[in-house]
Amino acid sequence: MIPYGRQDISQADIDAVVDVLKSDYLTQGPQVPLFEETVASYCGAKYGVAVNSATSALHVACLALGLGEGDWLWTSPNTFVASANCALYCGAQVDFVDINPHTYNMSVEALEHKLKQAKLSNTLPKILIPVHFAGQSCEMREIHALSLEYGFKIIEDAAHAIGGKYLGKSVGGCQYSDITVFSFHPVKIVTTGEGGIATTNQSVLAERMQLLRSHGVTREPHLMTKSLETEGAWYYQQVDLGFNYRMTEMQAALGVSQMQRVDEFVGTRKAFAKRYDELLHNLPLVLPFQHADSDSSFHLYPILIQTDLIFKTRAEVYKALREDGIGVNIHYIPVHTQPYYQKMGFAEGSFPLAEAYYQQVISIPVFHAMTLQDQNRIIELLERDLI
Known part of the structure; x- marks a missing residue:
């Protein structure tokens, strides 16, 4: 995995x-x-x-x-x-x-x-x-x-x-x-x-x-x-x-x-993120936007699945990737939709942009020890599952 x-x-x-x-x-x-x-x-x-x-x-x-x-x-x-x-x-x-x-x-x-x-x-x-x-x-x-x-x-x-x-x-x-x-x-x-x-x-x-x-x-x-x-x-x-x-x-x-290696860690993550940007841009995805004032450390690389352009749900894409050994995750379930917070009076629909984002997002792997072969495998499976 x-x-x-x-x-x-x-x-x-x-x-x-x-x-x-x-x-x-x-x-x-x-x-x-x-x-x-x-x-x-x-x-x-x-x-x-x-x-x-x-x-x-x-x-x-x-x-x-x-x-x-x-x-x-x-x-x-x-x-x-x-x-x-x-x-x-x-x-x-x-x-x-x-x-x-x-x-x-x-x-x-x-x-x-x-x-x-x-x-x-x-x-x-x-x-x-x-x-x-x-x-x-x-x-x-x-x-x-x-x-x-x-x-x-x-x-x-x-x-x-x-x-x-x-x-x-x-x-x-x-x-x-x-x-x-x-x-x-x-x-x-x-x-x-x-x-x-x-x-x-x-x-x-x-x-x-x-x-x-x-x-x-x-x-x-x-x-x-x-x-x-x-x-x-x-x-x-x-x-x-x-x-x-x-x-x-x-x-x-x-x-x-x-x-002592924090800049090395971040530099590697940035290189992987740049390569994702280059190799995933033709897929039915929304790739991470970077604000001009910010230089991200890329703890995560979240992609939005454009489910209106494919014949699978986000859940189906997630399941297929996990079954093929890609440890994708979801970041995050909006806090206000958690049962503990709904008991306080928060309801779904209160923060629609966060909720819309959640319905489409998947975080794909990015970390220092990842290899180019790992990344190629991730991209290959995304192409298979999204096209």
Whole structure:
């Protein structure tokens, strides 16, 4: 089976993890700060806060920005459920903004229209989470301008976008946001097994997220009500309600090693994407559109099956490819159509562009270790199943 995505582990990666296993620290040692520094430096951000998953990063990011009961968070329906669930963890309410039918990212026009309506009803969001779907950045300059007008904070969900660029700068630099979140799940471009990170340029937010990822416990004198000098070197205080969201040293060491090849990983994905563009353009497909301001990292290569031009359904094409060993997948089932969200009152038809996209999309394989022979096989089977 050729999967839609897969990690690429080198001997250097293995050696980095083994070195940690032989060291004195398996957790809370030097590798996590090094990984944070490595990612933040690569992205051009001042701070990085590593955690055990991107979901955890979204959660502590929301809490650091003060999201709570009575507040609203808006995100895209074309994403994994974690982008919305993080609001519910905080006791806030969730709503969605429909997608741009070309980029499949949050539509700036739909966002502006929704903000105007929300201002009239006093339901403006406290936080907006634009999702950089498939590795292509949202139109962050325009979204940031709206944030200044309507007063919301921004968390970039860049789970797909490590190595991507926007307006010539690395995604994650937070030029147009408060916090950016990355995922390092094995199907992502860079992996730590499981893991995530939040980057920011605001020291207050970084410190707050650091506190929340580790039980709300601190030894930082300026956060404590008693001093270490009077109580003893062993002393600590819980000053907030936090979580055990810490990343391990093994994960961080793997991440540091993987980050040395992030540009190589992305370059290979871009080459495969370009070749798909060249060899699939005559098939009854809509190929991924790339916005002029964005340089995608191509975590995914989603194609839309033009079922009105063929005699098969999307489901039939999907099934045929899977049976022939091509691990295609669907990204994503719109969040608002999930039963849990429909119990909240969301209904099908609420975000028609995201729903129309979902009815046609298939993600075909793209990853660093894929070969030209793999890609030729994928193209050959697509031609067979679509013509």
